[in-house]
Amino acid sequence: MSEPAPRTLFEKIWDSHRVLDREDGQTLLYVDRHLVHDGSAPAFELLRQRGIAPRAPDRIFATPDHYVPTDTRDRAAITDDRHRGMVDALEANTAAAGIRMFGLRDANQGIVHVVGPETGLSQPGMLIVCGDSHTSTHGAMGALAFGIGSTEVAHVLGSQTLWQRRPKTLRIKVDGTLGLGVTAKDVILAIIAQIGAAGATGHVIEYAGSAIRGLSMEGRLTLCNMSIEAGGRAGMVAPDETTYAYLAGRPYAPSGHDWDRELARWQRLPSDPGAVFDREVSVDGDAIAPMVTWGNSPEDALPITAHLPDPAAEPDSERRAAMEDAFAYMGLTPGAALESVTVDRVFIGSCTNGRIEDLRAAAEVARGRRVAEGVVAWVVPGSAPVRKQAIEEGLDRIFVEAGFAWREAGCSMCLGTNGEIAAPGERVASTSNRNFRGRQGPGARTHLMSPAMAAAAAVTGHLADVRALMAEG
Amino acid sequence: MEPFIRLRSGAVPFARANIDTDQIIPARFLSRPRAVDHGQFLFHDLRQAPDGEQRPDFPLNRLHWRDARIALGGRNFACGSSRESAVWALFDHGIRAVIAPSYGDIFANNCVKNGVLAVVLPREAVEALMAEAEASPGSEIEIDLPEQTVTSAAGTWSFDIDPYAKKSLLEGLDELAFTLTHESDIAAFEHRMGRDNR
Numbered sequence: 001m002s003e004p005a006p007r008t009l010f011e012k013i014w015d016s017h018r019v020l021d022r023e024d025g026q027t028l029l030y031v032d033r034h035l036v037h038d039g040s041a042p043a044f045e046l047l048r049q050r051g052i053a054p055r056a057p058d059r060i061f062a063t064p065d066h067y068v069p070t071d072t073r074d075r076a077a078i079t080d081d082r083h084r085g086m087v088d089a090l091e092a093n094t095a096a097a098g099i100r101m102f103g104l105r106d107a108n109q110g111i112v113h114v115v116g117p118e119t120g121l122s123q124p125g126m127l128i129v130c131g132d133s134h135t136s137t138h139g140a141m142g143a144l145a146f147g148i149g150s151t152e153v154a155h156v157l158g159s160q161t162l163w164q165r166r167p168k169t170l171r172i173k174v175d176g177t178l179g180l181g182v183t184a185k186d187v188i189l190a191i192i193a194q195i196g197a198a199g200a201t202g203h204v205i206e207y208a209g210s211a212i213r214g215l216s217m218e219g220r221l222t223l224c225n226m227s228i229e230a231g232g233r234a235g236m237v238a239p240d241e242t243t244y245a246y247l248a249g250r251p252y253a254p255s256g257h258d259w260d261r262e263l264a265r266w267q268r269l270p271s272d273p274g275a276v277f278d279r280e281v282s283v284d285g286d287a288i289a290p291m292v293t294w295g296n297s298p299e300d301a302l303p304i305t306a307h308l309p310d311p312a313a314e315p316d317s318e319r320r321a322a323m324e325d326a327f328a329y330m331g332l333t334p335g336a337a338l339e340s341v342t343v344d345r346v347f348i349g350s351c352t353n354g355r356i357e358d359l360r361a362a363a364e365v366a367r368g369r370r371v372a373e374g375v376v377a378w379v380v381p382g383s384a385p386v387r388k389q390a391i392e393e394g395l396d397r398i399f400v401e402a403g404f405a406w407r408e409a410g411c412s413m414c415l416g417t418n419g420e421i422a423a424p425g426e427r428v429a430s431t432s433n434r435n436f437r438g439r440q441g442p443g444a445r446t447h448l449m450s451p452a453m454a455a456a457a458a459v460t461g462h463l464a465d466v467r468a469l470m471a472e473g
Numbered sequence: 474m475e476p477f478i479r480l481r482s483g484a485v486p487f488a489r490a491n492i493d494t495d496q497i498i499p500a501r502f503l504s505r506p507r508a509v510d511h512g513q514f515l516f517h518d519l520r521q522a523p524d525g526e527q528r529p530d531f532p533l534n535r536l537h538w539r540d541a542r543i544a545l546g547g548r549n550f551a552c553g554s555s556r557e558s559a560v561w562a563l564f565d566h567g568i569r570a571v572i573a574p575s576y577g578d579i580f581a582n583n584c585v586k587n588g589v590l591a592v593v594l595p596r597e598a599v600e601a602l603m604a605e606a607e608a609s610p611g612s613e614i615e616i617d618l619p620e621q622t623v624t625s626a627a628g629t630w631s632f633d634i635d636p637y638a639k640k641s642l643l644e645g646l647d648e649l650a651f652t653l654t655h656e657s658d659i660a661a662f663e664h665r666m667g668r669d670n671r
Contacts, residue, residue: 019662020655024636028655030662042507042557050649055659067504082504133555133579147579149557150507151586151648159652161659165635167578197491198549198575231552233578297491318490318547325489415500415554424523434553436495438518 006272009238010169010204013144013269017127019161026163031059033121034156035130036099037112038064039417041089043131043153052158054097059160061121062094062101065111066417070380070407073104083418108251110383110409113137113351117221118385120250124239124266129156134351134433136227140220141247142239142269144204147228167233168278170200171271173209176285181467183361184219185353185431185450187211188226189291189301191283197299200232203279206271207237211285217246218357225352226433229298238270292338292463293435293448295326300435302338304453304465310334329437330445331425338463341447344426346377346458347440348404348451350414353431354382356389358451362431363395365455365469371403372461378405380412404458416441429457474588476645480570481615482542484625485532486603487516492546493553494580498562500554511558512565533566537610545603546573548596551580560587570616572623574599585638588645592616592623592632601627618643 007015019028036043040062047054054060067086069078078084087104094101102108108119113134116122124142129135131153138145148162156162172195174187192199205227207220215223220237227235237243244263247253254262289303302308311323311334327334332341348354348362359381371377379399381387387409390396396406412420414432416439422428424443431454432439435446447463456466502514520531527534544563550573551559560583563571570590584591594602605612605627614625618639623630640646652659 020658022637024640026635026637028652028658030659030666039503045506052649052653056663086504131555133553147555149555149560149579149583149586151557152582155649155652158649159656159659160663161652163637163648163652165637197552201549201575201578228553231549231577297493299491318488322489322491415495417500417503419501434493434495436493436553438499439495442499442518442523 006274008169008271008275008277009142009206009236009269010144011275013125013127014166016125025165027166028161029127029164031129031156031160031162032126033116033128034060035112035116035128035135036060036062036090036094036153037130037132038067038086038090040131040153041086041093043150043157044089044093046151046154047157050158054099054157056160057098060099060157062090062099063109063112063115064090064104065411068104068410069418070410070412070420073408075104080419107384110386111351111354111411113225114354114382114386117141117217118250118383120247120253123247123253123262124243125269129162133228134225136232136235137221137225137351139227139234139236140217140224142237142243142266144234144236146234168203169206170203170232170279170281171206171208171277172281172283174207174211174283174285175209176211178211178214178285178288181290181452181470182288183450183452184215184222186288186291187285188223189293189298189448190288192226192230192298193291193301194283195230195281197229197297198231200227200230203232205230205232205235206277207235209285212237213240216357217242218355221355222352226298229433239266290450290453290466292453294330294332294338295323296329296435296437298433298435298448300326301448304338304463306338308332308334308336308338339465340462342427342462343375343429343447343457345422345428346375346454347380347413347428347430347432348378348454349380349382349412350432351382351411352433353451354380354386356386358431359386359390359395360393362451362455363398365452365466366402366404366459367398369402369459371458375458375461377403377458378407378413380407381409383409402459413440415439429454429463474645474647477569477588477590477618477642479615479617480542481613483538483540483611484543484545484572484602484606484614485538485541486545486606487532487550488547488603490547491549491552494551494556494559494577495553497551497559498556503556503558507561510565511561512567515562515566535610540567542567542569543614543616544568544571545599545606546571548574550576552577555579557583557587560584560589564589572599572602585641586648588642590616590618590642594623594630594632598630
């Protein structure tokens, strides 16, 4: 008898969730976990119009994040009727269906992509979906997780399944040792700069290599979170001791005999030796410096030590036109040093960088320093548990003493759906995931970077190399 | 869902690469129910200045492209956020087909669910169609889904499409109703999964 063919992590999860295959190449996949947030009202409405109830409420978990204010936990204080309506709709829809919701005052409330891993709901080997493109985050747990649209959310609510065509696989290997001040955010920005904003379109990414293995769970979540910014359908990291240590003891993680049984299953998930990927990319981890973006696509990322490019020197006409647009929108001068760019606001938070390790890294830079004159700096924890832990560690005091605003958990200024936005023309150093035109408010200018780099921008008033501040101590 | 079979129309070009769904519909309009006309939000902040004045040079504001039912996009069109309202904004404006070299994956899925055809053609073909649209703005493009062809004065191109997407569009398929005809398969899977997990 021949050995079974070696399979990738992705293929193992795909195979174990196939309900049925069609001749035309579509597969009906079973969804283990469906996460919903306060943008899901249209999907529930679609289902209601059909007279269909959610099929498996015990597999669905909800939390409001997009429309919640981060200055108060009082829902009645939401002044915008539409915003309050979205939060109210989530509560009504989940209550009617018997879906567990971590509400605004719940100890587990937070950004859905922080809450899933943190509560132990997101586990290795699972198929996880959510009506949000950053669902790729949960792949860091060794799961297959991807974002879907409203109609697909309604389909999953009604059937607990989803039709998919099998995507291609891409392995991105990052070997080497990350330097001082270089984080998972810098790794993913360097990857996107290398392969482009459509570099992984149609592919599921598996991140591998020694630099990835060395990342904490928080770092892997940051990495997988931005897979979508490279066009990836999903991003994954094989589960290992780091994963299991992170999961053990979390509220929804298995325990006792269940833990032992699940652990044995999880340990069989990593890609087999000899498993074949459709594409392979290598990135030199030793060469990555702290990164910042300058344009309106996450692929416009450069090491902080670099100078801005010159569109006139770009040979590709399509690329040149996009660069010219970005320079005009961002109010930047070709050829200028990145460190010369001053900032008006700083946002530390989001599903990309709103976890405890992120707040620790930012606090380390903020400790004993002051937010620069004229800069408004916010720290928005990714979840209520992150906020609680930060307070227990005294991080909130460090931020407040340095002049940062210390806020409640939510998506906040990452996309401003709750009304928390920057003013037109304001320049924001942001730990979020998208530097699109108007992403943080009409006319707002976003530069993406790590939490430590954002803190460095806050205390210096300009884009700054955090390594210089770290050397000062 | 309204079936899509053939379409002949003018085509409005959006020439840039990486046009994200935040441009197609800004986040502050996402709290509107589906019943609201989302066409008014299409490319809202590119189409008009902050004071509300329409920008005359933006393609959607040019007279000959206002009623176009086909959009031409650059590489990685509609990347980024999963917001299905990006498709609703296009659809409500009257756009029933997009032609681009590549798309954000989630947007392409959302198109199928709403009866919008997202055609993939090589970059050179899309550039030829854009050049023609600019040169003779009254010109039309014909898309034939059963034949999988795009025809204009600039030439004829064949395109590939996922067979399931094609069938869904041609028949205006109600996917959830179709899936629920497989309810016994789903139940059997759940039973099997429960057994394996013990």
